[in-house]
Amino acid sequence: MEAQAAKYLGAGLAAIGMIGSGIGVGNIWSSLIATVGRNPAAKSNVELYGWIGFAVTEAIALFALVVALMVLFG
């Protein structure tokens, strides 16, 4: 296999790591919506944690992307 082809395959494989982050972010929003649906008064309390959780979980996808970029251009 040529080195360039292996690079592209590796970058694609590294992007698989984003699956977990996608599930995680979906989980956060689904539980946030369920919480607010059950108890609308709690919205202001939980919204902040939702955003923090989103940012922290989304970072995992970005780590995978950084690895992919390192494979491609590093």
Added chain:
Amino acid sequence: MSNPIEQFKIKPLVPLHIGSVDVSFTNSALFMAVAFVLITAFLTLSVRGRALVPGRWQSLAEVMYEFVAGMIRDNVGKEGRKYFPFIFSLFMFVLFGNLLGMIPYTFTFTSHIIVTFALASVVFIGVTVIGFARHGTHYLRMFFPHGAPLATALILVPIELISYLSRPLSLGVRLFANMTVGHIILKVVAGFIAAFIASMGVLGILPSILPAAFLGGITVLEFGIALLQAYVFTILSCIYLHDAIHMH
């Protein structure tokens, strides 16, 4: 289509060498200086009137102050008051860095891992020093949760140690990756539109309204991310500070 990574290139503006060390004044340094001047000008000029009933600019500065002060009050507690100047500077610097980068043709200094990692390292080292100064060697209890059986120490201590040591890495990489990826996405989508119009000629202008609207949406999202990441960076620093002061 031009390279989407090209926008992050550091160009020396004033070449400067001390021995073999390159200390040139680069575009990255220029925008850090711009951010610093803007923050100082914004905060000093807006509160110069010292009005009891604040005007537009003064209330903006007061909102920023209150926001960070509330964050420290809620997450660190009373002891956190004396670290307010540092946390506030950190927040403003990251926020202005992120927002300056959203202006077209500017340079985003927070999209370089060395900048974010240096900021995160300052937080990490500072917090560790505070922890050891306040608790002495008792601070090492951080690495062994209360109430856990002693036999589990062999597994728990390395895990806690690794999670503690990875804090500056995740703090720095999170900000860097968010800013870098956002700018790459903007550049790639804009590049697609430009390439489409270039290949279709005048005919291509009308169909490209839809992707342009999409691009506008992403730009709004990126502004949100710029604010959110400055917030997350600061609040995580506050949480680490809380850990160092109160130890769980």
